[in-house]
Amino acid sequence: MFKRIAFSVNGKAFNFEVDIRESLLGLLRNRLGYTGAKKGCGVGECGACSVLIDGVPFDSCIYLAVWADGKEITTIEGVASKSGELSDVQKAYVEEGAVQCGFCTPGLVLTTTALTESGEDYTRDELKRELSGHLCRCTGYQSIIKAAEKSLEGHICTCVDSPHYKQQQEKK
């Protein structure tokens, strides 16, 4: 069974028939060539397949391709500028040495990008929570957190006396 859907990937519009059995990850990798999204666990635990759908991170391995109808998808291929210059988030990951084998990196960069684009402030604990859907089996978490903090400079609160921290505590 096939279904016609229209969607965009990194600003490029697509309109074609997808197999209803296909995951978005399969569609992106096998039919469109966006191999930056990685297949890790295949059950939504590791986050290697994460892509942004209308700006929000999702695990594309457990997202049916037919659900992408009408959506704007961003993969890691769409993060750098057209001329090839890395985005600020990508630069932060390079500068902090937050990339080892690189398998978790596309997902982490995309989630971090979504956080920077939200314009919101995060405490360190909240930042860790927002990144918790990505497993790094090289266990390079310290550098990853540093890179994410660098990307969110001005929006990270590390001081317990700050108004933001107090506000968060009151909410709890």
Next chain:
Amino acid sequence: MYDIAGYYEVDTVSEAAALLAENPKFRLIAGGTDVLIKMHGGQLEDVELLSLRKIKALERIRKAEDGTISIGAMATFSQVFEDPILREMIPILTEAAISMGGPQIRNIATIGGNVCNGATSADSASSLFALNAQLKLEDQQGERLVPIREFYLGPGKVALKPGEILTEILISPDDYQGFGGQYIKFAMREAMDIATLAVSVICKLQGKTFAQVRIGLGVAGPTPLRCLEAEAYAKGKEISTATVAEIGKLAVKSAKARTSWRASKEYREHLVEELVQRALKTAIVNAGGEELV
């Protein structure tokens, strides 16, 4: 590729109910974080899916004039966590929501799917039990309300009749107004983990005594459950560490914990006794009482 034999989607509950009445074998899919995982594991094969994803009306969270809170079955865990009404009125549910999975899962997994999957470890369940949530089930003939305690029948088994769809979760004002609560999820990791034990406690105080205490437990038995004996004991008792300790002990009597690879029966019972006390102590403060030292 997933083993899907057919895929259908509709825009309204009535269309979904009509299609489901014609084809009782259709499997409903919401966020897919349970259904697709089961397919991946080979537990579900060759299924025809009826998707509820396009029914926007089911995503709504609102408070009616009489104070009844209504949560659409298709509200995602992220929506539940971020909802200002729920955060203010029933924080034990929003805290449960943020404890589930990781961000990408919370962005798609729905509260209705969590309940209908029938797992004792469902992160929303212990809080919904403590809050006496009512579930609105609709089919082609009409709708009925089922208390959540009667909905869970056994592991993975719920009281949905063929053709029925869970559309709303309702919480009456008598079940949350004036209560203070606390939710504790005990797991090996702080994210992306299934609870070893989940405890949700709410209490209402009257001067120096407990007017009411309600205790919901997850993973303490084949289904989520309530500690009715401990709750009955608490009624009218003085708020003291001795009373709280006795409530913790009595809570273990309602638990039907078993040994699994995550934890032994004895360990889970120890957790019930200890975590019920901890949750209740915080709940007392949240209900306006003095901190017990």
